Amino acid sequence: MTPPNLSTVDRNVSAAAADRAQRGAGSRKFTSPRPEVFPMSEECSRKRTVFANHEEQYSIWFADRDRPPGWRPDGMTGAKAECPERIGRNWVDLRPVCLRAG
Template identity: 35%
Template sequence: MSDSGAPLRAVLINAEDQYGLFPVGAEMPGGWRSADFTGTEAECTGYVDEQWTDMRLLSLRHSL
């Protein structure tokens, strides 16, 4: 899934359904959970582009 030697990233999601990339092996920041996807930065960016189709905050989507 990843290029040899390229640093791996993990895709994370926060409570507002925002996505972020974080280095694999580093302690996960508070308020974030795993999206169960890891890969190179390019692979993770592609995954986020496919998954994060509504960029509004979760709280905003629920208030409408």
């Protein structure tokens, strides 16, 4: 298959933009795929939990969520800024355990 030439792509993009402009920018209502969308201030104040997996890799999840499969709590639940600090102190070698053992 040969790639389309640039002028064909430009015409297609321009046609799509013209179609959107003709319909009007506000003709479709946005619906969030996440039903539990929080206001930004509430999002920032939600507590987080630090998790680690069997390879000693770390992740941060909202504290009010179920524990992700394959991950265990690392003993830290706190504010948004505190969790990365905890990970920075504990996760000094970013390689998975299986690569560190060799």
